[in-house]
Amino acid sequence: MTEYILLLISTILVNNFVLVQFLGLCPFMGVSNKLESAMGMSLATTFVLTLSSSSSYLVYHFVLEPLGIEYLKTIAFIMMIAVVVQFTEMVVRKTSPLLYRVLGIFLPLITTNCAVLGVALLSLNRNSGFVEATIYGFGASVGFSLVLVLFAAMRERIAVADVPAPFKGSSIAMVTAGLMSLAFLGFSGLVQL
Amino acid sequence: MAFIRVSSPHLHRPLSTSKVMQTVILATLPGLAALTWLFGWGSIINVLIASVSGLLFEALILKMRGRNPLPALKDNSALLTCVLLGIALPPLAPWWLVVTGTFVAIVIAKQLYGGLGNNPFNPAMVAYALLLISFPVEMTQWVTPAALLDSSVSLTQSLSAVFGGAVNAPDAFTMATPLDGFKHKGALMADEYWVQNGFQPEKVWEAWATASIAFMLGGLYLLWKRIFTWHTPVAMLGTLFVLSLLFYGTDASNYASPMVHLLSGATMFGAFFIATDPVTAATSNKGKIWFGIGIGVLVYVIRTWGNYPDAVAFSVLLMNFAAPFIDYYTQPRSFGHNKARKGIKNEK
Numbered sequence: 055m056t057e058y059i060l061l062l063i064s065t066i067l068v069n070n071f072v073l074v075q076f077l078g079l080c081p082f083m084g085v086s087n088k089l090e091s092a093m094g095m096s097l098a099t100t101f102v103l104t105l106s107s108s109s110s111y112l113v114y115h116f117v118l119e120p121l122g123i124e125y126l127k128t129i130a131f132i133m134m135i136a137v138v139v140q141f142t143e144m145v146v147r148k149t150s151p152l153l154y155r156v157l158g159i160f161l162p163l164i165t166t167n168c169a170v171l172g173v174a175l176l177s178l179n180r181n182s183g184f185v186e187a188t189i190y191g192f193g194a195s196v197g198f199s200l201v202l203v204l205f206a207a208m209r210e211r212i213a214v215a216d217v218p219a220p221f222k223g224s225s226i227a228m229v230t231a232g233l234m235s236l237a238f239l240g241f242s243g244l245v246q247l
Numbered sequence: 248m249a250f251i252r253v254s255s256p257h258l259h260r261p262l263s264t265s266k267v268m269q270t271v272i273l274a275t276l277p278g279l280a281a282l283t284w285l286f287g288w289g290s291i292i293n294v295l296i297a298s299v300s301g302l303l304f305e306a307l308i309l310k311m312r313g314r315n316p317l318p319a320l321k322d323n324s325a326l327l328t329c330v331l332l333g334i335a336l337p338p339l340a341p342w343w344l345v346v347t348g349t350f351v352a353i354v355i356a357k358q359l360y361g362g363l364g365n366n367p368f369n370p371a372m373v374a375y376a377l378l379l380i381s382f383p384v385e386m387t388q389w390v391t392p393a394a395l396l397d398s399s400v401s402l403t404q405s406l407s408a409v410f411g412g413a414v415n416a417p418d419a420f421t422m423a424t425p426l427d428g429f430k431h432k433g434a435l436m437a438d439e440y441w442v443q444n445g446f447q448p449e450k451v452w453e454a455w456a457t458a459s460i461a462f463m464l465g466g467l468y469l470l471w472k473r474i475f476t477w478h479t480p481v482a483m484l485g486t487l488f489v490l491s492l493l494f495y496g497t498d499a500s501n502y503a504s505p506m507v508h509l510l511s512g513a514t515m516f517g518a519f520f521i522a523t524d525p526v527t528a529a530t531s532n533k534g535k536i537w538f539g540i541g542i543g544v545l546v547y548v549i550r551t552w553g554n555y556p557d558a559v560a561f562s563v564l565l566m567n568f569a570a571p572f573i574d575y576y577t578q579p580r581s582f583g584h585n586k587a588r589k590g591i592k593n594e595k
Contacts, residue, residue: 089572226359229355233373238565240549243553244549245552
């Protein structure tokens with residue numbers, strides 16, 4: 055149990071996927087203009103990332119390994135993520151129209167989130183079990199969501215600031231993300247995994 | 248119930264930004280005096296270098312933007328940032344360290360966001376955190392308290408250390424801070440470590456406690472002057488006290504006592520001078536309490552389990568990062584409405 059909690063702390067704070075490992079920067083920059091859309095995106099990502107992390111474990115250990123085609127893992131994982139995303143979209147659309155309206159356009163966007171593929175490949179390197187892979191994916195997505203939501207709230211404030219013309223828009227967002235990543239370095243050493 | 252009759256004028260001059268900043272700078276003086284008394288001239292030299300270079304950077308940026316630099320220079324906000332940074336940096340830090348720090352604080356953390364009132368992160372702490380990560384050796388050499396040295400560091404010695412470059416950094420005058428000692432040796436070993444190095448443990452703690460209390464007095468003066476409300480410092484110090492008491496109570500040999508946490512390192516300085524920055528903190532009183540609690544928890548967690556011995560800079564930055572979000576959820580009830588607007592749903 056302690057191990058799982060440490061794994062969560064490690065993936066959410068110490069090795070945050072966005073601010074420490076610099077994965078998933080495109081949605082981090084692209085969807086953080088408004089808090090509302092950032093929340094939708096983080097919900098959808100949490101769902102998909104957890105699911106794809108556990109299913110990529112299954113695909114690797116029950117399909118690729120028995121067939122001896124581990125070298126195809128990148129392609130297999132991309133396929134699988136696309137399938138998971140499409141599947142999620144269909145299920146959500148049929149079962150909960152309200153949730154579909156909230157997540158809506160964000161679901162297909164997740165396919166292009168490099169953090170999703172990154173989590174699948176990195177959790178493979180850790181040689182962990184099924185439960186750990188799932189928790190790893192869940193922690194990664196919670197870390198992504200946390201940072202995305204806080205960043206969106208901050209960007210709404212920066213949008214009205216008197217930023218010098220050359221730094222308006224994405225540049226100041228990049229500077230802010232850099233400063234945030236500086237702050238996240240404070241967590242280094244909390245958990246050694 | 249007495250009715251108090253007050254004669255006119257009922258209007259009085261409100262505090263201007265310049266005046267507020269000036270008061271805060273004045274309130275750092277007891278702490279600065281204590282640092283000078285304990286650690287020699289280093290802190291004053293730091294503050295002077297930081298102030299001169301900081302004001303130059305501020306003027307330069309405003310000139311580049313085609314604005315009149317005078318109003319911004321007169322509001323004392325850049326000066327305050329530089330004073331706080333100068334105090335936070337270790338005494339006898341080489342001059343280029345201080346100048347790099349003020350560049351980061353004034354140009355990147357403040358002016359890139361449009362100057363005073365727009366910066367989302369506390370400029371002094373951004374500079375401190377950046378320097379700590381980039382130059383860990385220079386940033387962790389604190390001067391040995393004068394009470395432990397045979398002869399205190401003279402002014403000329405300090406000047407040659409500051410401007411002589413890092414090559415002849417005076418190892419004889421520097422030692423690890425109490426929190427540093429704690430980090431690497433553990434609670435029981437910390438005292439033995441001082442003794443091995445020929446210092447009396449009580450005197451090491453005393454020196455740091457004196458500086459902390461001096462900063463606390465300055466902070467209480469600001470509280471009395473109503474420059475800031477009690478919420479942030481009380482929430483931060485309270486959280487830190489409760490957490491450290493809890494862990495110290497369960498295992499006194501591994502965890503530092505509440506007194507160590509409250510009276511060494513930058514706790515008091517951070518609680519009263521850094522966390523209370525009106526621009527980068529949460530806005531409402533409820534928000535300030537959450538902001539303070541967050542800093543307290545993070546300081547304790549990073550100090551106890553993290554890599555860095557002191558954590559005030561990182562904790563403040565992390566909570567600065569969270570402050571706009573806290574503001575979303577702690578909006579007070581506005582007059583004429585039954586319920587407070589919370590979060591993002593009530594926008595329609």
